[in-house]
Amino acid sequence: MNQDYIIPNNWSVIEEGFDASRVESSESLFSIGNGAMGQRANFEEHYSGETFQGSYIAGVYYPDKTRVGWWKNGYPEYFAKVLNAPSWIGINVSINGEQLDLHACKKVENFRRELNMKEGWLSRSFTATLQNNMQVEVNSKRFLSLELDEVGAIKYSVKPVNNNATITFQPYLSSAITNKDTNWSDKFWDTLQVSHENELAFIQAKTMKTEFHTCTFMQSQLYVNDNSIAINLDAQKSENLVSFSYTQEVKKGDVFSIHKFGGYTVDRNHDKNELISAAKKTLKTATDLGFNGLLEKQKKSWGNIWEMADIAIQGDVKAQQGIRFNIFQLNQTYLGKDSRLNIGPKGFTGEKYGGSTYWDTEAYCIPFYMATKDQQVAKSLLEYRYNHLEKAIENAEKLGFKNGAALYPMVTMNGEECHNEWEITFEEIHRNGAIAFAIYNYHRYTGDYSYIPEKGLEVLIGIARFWQQRATFSTHKNKYVILGVTGPNEYENNVNNNFYTNYLAQWCIKYTLETIDKVASEYNSDYTRIMAKTNLSKAELEQWETVADGMYFPYSEEHQVYLQQDGFLDKELITVADLDKSQRPINQKWSWDRILRSPYIKQADTLQGFYFFEDQFTTEELERHFDFYEPFTVHESSLSPCVHSIQAAKLDRMEQAYTFYLRTSRLDLDDYNHEVHEGLHITSMAGTWMSIVEGFGGMRIKNDMLSFTPKIPKQWDAYSFKINFRNKILKMHVSQDQTTFTVEGNSDLQIMVNDKLITIQPNHLVTV
Structure with missing residues (x-):
């Protein structure tokens, strides 16, 4: 059963009624971000129930030592963890001496939570009856500013309903945080200094090993019935916590509010010795504007984004909510302001996958950013890979490749491979081709060729060298083969001649050869510089050509289709329709051994090749391959439904295209894969956009x-x-x-x- 508690609405994600079993899922769904930082939708007040606390800073990570019982040459030494950062959102609330905690209340009524995507804010309201019989109405609203991207703001209000009350707000900062997703019990953060000055508080901390220096900060303003008041604060601090207590006698029916401003300054953007003064400057700008002034700017910033990026659907609220949720989360994750950053598969919504860069960026995200932003944003994503070319060459050298061959990592934060499953790290090499395809796709769409002679050609040469060396000549087949790979379908490991990988390898080499000729004839000085830098010879180019022209593609005459890999027809070919529903999802029900021997496909694989290179195949060929492979596809990857939706639309199968569209757009809202509590599927959200623009x-x-x-x-x-x-x-x-x-x-x-x-x-x- 999929979840269905999210109320359909054109512009908001809404939850009504408090249910402790949904807290972690909602913390993911209602996450907020501004490209520079993000946070799960954790409650501001204390919560003693099950919760997944998470605040994240873009580009700040920790190299968690790889945990395996064996070691092989070329194995990554660490997994880059997106780090749960020191928290600034906390506000402990007590009423007549009793702590407000939704898990411990006698009664919680009128609970409502809203993520307003049009204006970029999160709100929550409820009426709670505490164990001391005090009844209070609580309203909170918070957002992470797009305009001042180091700061976020919270407005938190409490109204006593049945009596006068003594209410204490205790805003705090805490660096006593841990990661849920960790291999060892390493300490990730070192708290350097906890300090406060008047109404301002700071925690300076640095990450272990990577030495990122951060300053987490806060400042608050207090109001009764929207009138500003001054209250003497009681400050407390320990080695990793600083808090201020503000106590006020509040009459029944009056509203006591705190406006809390907080956030991070980071040594990626400031001198590490100037982080407190940078925080003071940011706080001054934020508090001068005030909560409402900052919120007005937020609405305007999001208005500008939607003006360009919105997809409006009439007559289908669930479909409309789905696409806007996807577009909203993509913009919360990455805005293209900083070319050192990239798009993590979970964005700022959870810790799984290490928050790092995958091939998803090139294959799925670049088209969205090219079409909905200035082309410079997509160009920054390409430059990110150029900046990591040396590391890609090092990654290939560790595996025994030579002469400047480049293997881009499956997962990375800084260009080094940090994925710790051998069948992915060593074998899912098709990621290399997606990076070359993105260079081609950028030029095809924007008409801007400048990136290629300046930087892109060097990337293409490194990739082509890798493919030429990775292919093996088979005397038996009299063809070049590529052995021991994992294609996009991760439910097959260590297979030979994955069609998509072989086709991509051939295409990459041919495209690089064409590009070299074009740069030689039209950009002579770049050509001379690149040839000298890469030591590319005529003999090497001839070798590339021999491999590309002699590439082997497994084919079934019987079915008239390219085979996903050499042994695909040896499997017991039972379609998904004939699979017992109680066995789904197979990745949660079956052993890995059973999955690997099955014909089931996690996501588009052969069909991914037909998606990228559609114009190299006829519609009849697409139809044959779609009819052969889709019935074996379990769509247990977030990246699967979008490609199938686009292809079903091309084949005029609109009912199927629509079903796939709904599945990709509401993957998280309806929790199809029963894992939304771990975070959202950010990169596949770009595929949802493609389902409409390229599909319909x-x-x-x-x-x-x-x-x-x-x-x-x-x-x-x-x-x-x-x-x-x-x-x-x-x-x-x-x-x-x-x-x-x-x-x-x-x-x-x-x-x-x-x-x-x-x-x-x-x-x-x-x-x-």
Whole structure:
């Protein structure tokens, strides 16, 4: 059973009624972030029930020593942990001497929580009856500022309902934090200094090993019935905690509020000796604006994001809520302001996967950021990989590759491989190809070639060298084969000739050879510099070509399909439809041994190749492969439904495309995979955007221009979206009977719609 407690709403995620069993799931779903930091939706007041506390700072990590009972050459020495950072959100609340704790209250009524995606804030309200019979109404609202991205703000109000009350607010900072997801019981943080000065408090701490210096800070303002009041504070501190107590006699029906401002300054952005003074400066700006002033700026910032990124769906509230939730979380995770950062698969919502960079960025996220932001944001993501090229070469050297061959890591924080499962680390090498594909895709979409001669070609050469060395010549087949790999389907390990991997390897080499020729003829000085730097010879290029031209692809004449890998037909081919439902999800019910021998596919694998290289196959070939592989696909990866939705739409199977769309857009909201308590699936959310724009909208780049084949699910009245294509903003609106296009700006845009050329003049509506 999927969960279904989230109330459908066009612009908000809403939960009503308090249920302790949902607390950890809701902490994930209602997470907030601003690209520089983020936090799970933990309660501000003390909570003694089951909870997963999490506050995270972008780019701050810890190298947790890999925990395995054996060691092999080339094995990563550590797993990069996204760190639970010192917490600044806490406010202990006591009423007539009794602590407010929802887990211990006699009664909790009217509990409501809302994540307002349009304006970028989280609120919570409830009426609680404490063990001392005091009844109070509580309202809180908080957000992480996009404008001042080192600071967040909380407005927390308590109203006594049945009597006068003595209420104490105790805002605090704490560095007594641990990670849920840890291999050893290492201490991750070293608290350096706990201090306070007037109404300001600071905890300076550094991470062990990586030595990131941080300052966590807070300052509060107090109000009765919205009138500012001054209260003498009682300060307390210990080795990893600092708190202020403010006590006030509050009449029945009056409202006592605290506005708390907190956040982090980090030595990634400031001198480590200046972190307190940077915090003071940030706090002054925040408190001068006040909670309401900061909130107004927040609404404006989110308004600007939605102006470009929104996808509006009419007639289907669950579908609308799903896509906006995905777009919202992507923007909370990464805004493209800092090229040292990337998009972790859980963003700021949990600790699983180490919060690091995966191939998801190149395969799924770059199209979203290219189309909904300035192209520089996508270019920053490409530059991130160029900056890690030396490390990718080192990673390949550890595995025995030579001569500048580069193997990008499966998981990384700083370019080093830090994934600790051998069948992924050593074998899931297709990640290398996704990085080359992203370079091609960026140029194809933006028309900007500058990155390639400046940086991208060096990345392509390192990748092509890896593929040429990784292939083995089979005298038996008289072809080049690639042995011992894991494809995108992680339910098969150590297989030979995974079609997707072999196809990608061939494509990468050929694309690199073409690119070298283009740079040689059009960017001569870059070409000379790169050839000298890489020592690339004519003989080596010929070797590449021999491997690419001689690449082997397993094929079944009987089924007329490329085989996912050499031994796929040796499996017992029972489709998912014939699998007992009680056995699902198989990754939680079966042994790994049983999964590896089964035909079940975690996510698009052969079909991932058909997705990337669609124009190299006919629609009939896609249909054959889709009909062969989808029935074996269990979609137990968050990255699976989106690719299948796009392909089902291309094949005019709109009911299936719609079902896959709902599954990808509501994967977390409805908790399809029963794991949302661990955090959200951020990178797959970009795939949800692609399901609409590339799936239903049919957007492609053909002959260097935008092309569309619009379709619409029967469940919708209409949908619309905007894309930024080469600095022109195109808006597309699709209803059941027509499609309209407008372009902003002052120059025409030529596009293809259903294979017909159309010219759109600025601010003129064109109807198809």
